[in-house]
Amino acid sequence: MPQRILLMSSAPNAATQRAALALGGHGHQVRTAVVADAADMARAVAANDFDLIICPYLTTAIPADIYQHHRTVIIHPGPVGDRGPASLDWALTEGHTRWGVTAIGAVAEMDAGPIWAWRTVAVQYPQTKSTLYNTVIADAAIECILETAAHAEDPGFTPTDQADAPRPVPGARTRPPMRYQDRQVPWTAPGATILARIHTADGSPGLRAELAGHTFHLYDAHPGRNQVSAEPGTIIGRRHHGIEIACGAKETIWVGHLRARTRNSTTCKGPATSVLAHLGVDLDHVPVAEGFDDDIVYHRDGDIATLTVTAYNGALTTGQCHRLADALHTADQQDTDVLVLRGGTGHFFLTGIHLGAIELAPDPAAEGWDNIRAINRVCYALLNCRQITIAAITGNAGAGGVALPLSADVVAARRRATLSPAYQPMGLTGSELHTLTLPHRVGPATARELLETAQALDTTTGHEIGLLDHIGPDDNTEFDRWLDELAHRYATGSLHEQTLHRKAARLASLAKPPSAYEAAELAAMAEDFFADRHHFHSRRQRFLRVGPGTHTPRRPHVLAGH
Structure with missing residues (x-):
């Protein structure tokens, strides 16, 4: 019997979004509560409209009167036997090659409750904490969450006492918080x-x-x-x-x-x-050096060209947008048949314009304006490319990071990716030619719903509604092989000819040129940036202060998640 599940989280981050999507996909009724303290938690549980509480990202200890009266499970980013608020920090510092995730029943002592589910994962180096958490740790966490929900449906299930549980990772133990020292x-x-x-x-x-x-x-x-x-x-x-x-x-x-x-x-x-x-630090005397160009890399293999863009936390600065647009124009001049635009191996694909760069600029509104026009150059370059274009969404994507790949002829995604198309939560109406490309893919009604409801999508739903054409595996090596095979399928035979025909028909059928769509979008964005009609500046500042979805926790009872 499906469960009514309350997801309790310290922030509306990617971990919570993905957990809600996975549980909903398995038929469970899910409600999410963002809580900052014990009072928030009390309000969240007051309705008592749930059978189980799962906490995928929580930085505050759960009060006893909650876990004593409700089945409450903490998702801990460490293997069985590991305890403490800096699990991943210590794992990477100590060089562990295997780590894990454990679903632990909430009790008074931190991370000491009975075990509902556990998984182990391989850790490869070099590795950053945020990427580790948002990829293999997050994958294992989703498995633990789904298993926990399944156990909750079984009246005969009893979680395992930690003293009787296996210890799959040697050296798992209680560790203190990680300090500056x-x-x-x-x-x-x-x-x-x-x-x-x-x-x-x-x-x-x-x-x-x-x-x-x-x-x-x-x-x-x-x-x-x-x-x-x-x-x-x-x-x-x-x-x-x-x-x-x-x-x-x-x-x-x-x-x-x-x-x-x-x-x-x-x-x-x-x-x-x-x-x-x-801060007023003058860098004019510092020479421009070689060596910081690996964020945009072009590679050619016969008739297939691949342009890989790696943007930290998915955000593209104005300069990166111009360099990416220039790279796309250069790639279009080559004699290849298929051009793949993909992200790197990190946990984000793209999230659109760079809010941090906008916030730090002397004139944030002007910088936002420059940034959005620069990212539109990328969309135009993709839309007008003479070759067959494949956009490969390799990680989470949001706002302009969802809209940008829709300018490609074919859109693929890694299975674990979460897609958040809406601009509205940041007080923006958006651009990236989305008023042209999004309705073309999903229809006007669904496009409007995606933008207005601000709901995240998993890739299965994205494929069902037409946002995505293909879904690939999560493992880096397997995904790279799958994407290469996909590109070669589009490079030859009837699929190649059919795709070129659809590409030409798509552009020929437009009632107005793409520039007209952009002009209307930019007119609205000018109001957002310069008149601040939807409170973009305060929303941006609040978002940057709280931190985006890659923020990782440093306190008890957590699975940490830009």
Whole structure:
């Protein structure tokens, strides 16, 4: 018998969205409550309209009067026997190659309750905490959540006492919170050491470090050069929005995003050069260096070309949009038959314009305007490409990140991806030619519903309504092989000819040119940016302060989730 399930979460993040979609897909009735404290939890359970409480992302301890009267299960991002609020931080710091997820009944002692379900996963390196959580850990969590719901339907099921449960990961134990001192590493350390420390804190809280006379949290780090003679901890290069920092062993690293700590406040997380400019740090004397170009990579294999874009947390800066549009134009000039636009191996595909860069700009409205017009260049380049275009959504996508791939001829997605098409939660009406491409795929009524209800979709639903053409596997190697096979199918034979015919017919049937759709969208967006009619600026600031879906928790009873 399907269960009535209350999902209790500290934020409306990707983990909770995915759990709700998975449970609903299995016939359960799901209600989600976002709670900040015990009072919120009391209000959430007052209606008593549920059979089971599952907490996929919770940073606040559950009061005894809730778990003593209601079946309450915590999803913990650690294997059986692991306890503590910094599970993934310690797992990566200690270099574990196997980890896990456990569904634990809530009791007074943290993470000590009986076990409803558990899974183990392989951990590959290099690895960032946010990507680990949002991929294999999230996959295992969904399996545990579905198994927990199935057990709740069985009146004969009894969860297993931890003392009697298997311990599949050696060394699982109680660990304390991870403190600043536990992460600390000097700039004189080798670049690989510093990179690994940044990776363990990526998402939240970031690696705290002193740089250019200020205190920052570092994110989005990549290997740099060797044999560089410079004082460790100094900025010696810049390129696009990234900065190159000297380390020990004559090495460097690149850092793409920062969050600044000042005496009275902190900035939002944003592009490194934007954060530094916001603090008045002059980078004009820093030379432009090679080495921060791997966010947009072109590869050709015979008749198939692939353009891979990797945007941190899925957000595209104005500069990235222009570079991606230029790359698409260049790719269109080649003699290939199929062009694949795909994301990287991270947990996000695209989420549209870069809210952090907009917030940090001297004139946020003007920066938002520039950013949306730049991302529209990408959509035009995809829409007008002479080749067959395949957009491959490799991770979660939101707002403009859902609309942008719809300009392609074929849209595919990794199975685990969650799609959130609506712009409205951020106080925007949106652009990216969505008024042309979204109704074309799903029909005007469904397009309106997707934009107005602000509901997330799983890929199965996306395929059923016509938003997606194909769904691929989750494993990176399997997905890459599947996508390559898909591209080759569209490169030859009748499917190639049929797709080219549909492409030409699609553009020929338009009642008005794409520029007319864009003009109407931009007229509305001008009101959003400059008149702030839907409170974009306050909503953006609130979102950036609370943190997006990649924020990972540091307190008890959690599965952490931009």
